[in-house]
Amino acid sequence: MQIKSIQPVYFSPTHTSAKIVTTIAEGMNIIVNKEIDLTYPSTNQKTLPSDTLAIIGVPTYAGRVAPTALERLQKIKGDNTPAIIVVLYGNRDYEDALLELRNTAKQLGFVPIAGGAFIGEHSYSTEEFPTAAGRPDVSDIQIAAEFGKNIIKQLYQYTDIKKLPVLDVKGNFPYKENKPRTPATPITIDELCTQCQYCIEICPVETIELKEEIVSDPEVCIKCCACVKECPNGARVFNTPFSEFLFKNFHDRKEPELFDLTR
Missing domain, CATH: 3.30.70.20 (Alpha-Beta Plaits)
Known part of the structure; x- marks a missing residue:
């Protein structure tokens, strides 16, 4: 299967999803298109062709894909377009987020071929109560780059994307319930x-x-x-008291989890 270009797609308010997505792309030694940044509102819609490899990255929110990211992803469509799916979580747990992103990508016309759950500094991390501070770090970046290199090698072994097996990732369906949000702001x-x-x-x-x-x-x-x-x-x-809760209960370092069509 020939890939002409890589298309990074991300929702990334604090740049962690963007960092991992772009690192995966750069590790492939193929032309990388200008990023599709869904972080800010836009009316633009785009369909990606089947000879493009999309890398789609989003943050998690309480074990699910961040709702705003999920909403803005609807503007990007695939045409049997291969995709690497990536979620970033703040060292607690990504629960059903990667499965939800896989299923969403499929509904939008993409064919997920690989996925990863990476760790990014938690939104609630503070100097007093740091949770995954500074992540993704050097080790995470190295893992992301190698992941990109390995996936592009695997993809070249296939000739017909319509005959690829279903990508198996962690998560449960029905998804974890989204609890009513508590209004709050900095x-x-x-x-x-x-x-x-x-x-x-x-x-x-x-x-x-x-x-x-x-x-x-x-x-x-x-x-x-x-x-x-x-x-x-x-x-x-x-x-928020959640900053201290996260620090006390989820300070042990977690490592990225990777999935591809061989496992």
Whole structure:
């Protein structure tokens, strides 16, 4: 099976999904197309041809694909297009997320040929209570690059994508129930805020605005904490007891889990 190009596709507010997806792509030594970044709202739709290999990466939310990522993936279609599927989770558990992403990709016209669950710094990680801080790290990047090299070698062994076996990944169906979301949002420390409005620019759901101060709507916020992690002045903070809970219960390092058509 001949692949002419690689198409990275990701939803990645804090850049962890993007980092793994692009690393996998770079390890294949094939032309890499401009990334399709679903992090920000867009009306653009695209269908990827069957001679392109898509690499689709999304974060998890409580063991499921992040709802906003799932919604925006609907704009990308495949035409019996091979795909590597990737989920990033914050060192707790990815539960049904990879299975959900596999099934979603199939519904959108892709043929999943490999998958991976990688670890990224948890959105709620703080200096006081770090959870998977700094990940994906050097080891994760090396694993992702080797994964890409191995998968492209495997793909060349097949001649007809329609005859490929179903990719088997971890997860349960019916999926874990999505619990009702609890409205919450980061707050602004006024004395640190310069009102540079960078947080407004990078918010994936466009819920941050400048009134007399920088504010965001807890009913709309997806708690990705991109504004917290990227504020140049440390003026955005998200206070949640879950930060300490994660630190105490999920501090042991977890490693990426990889799946392909041979296992």
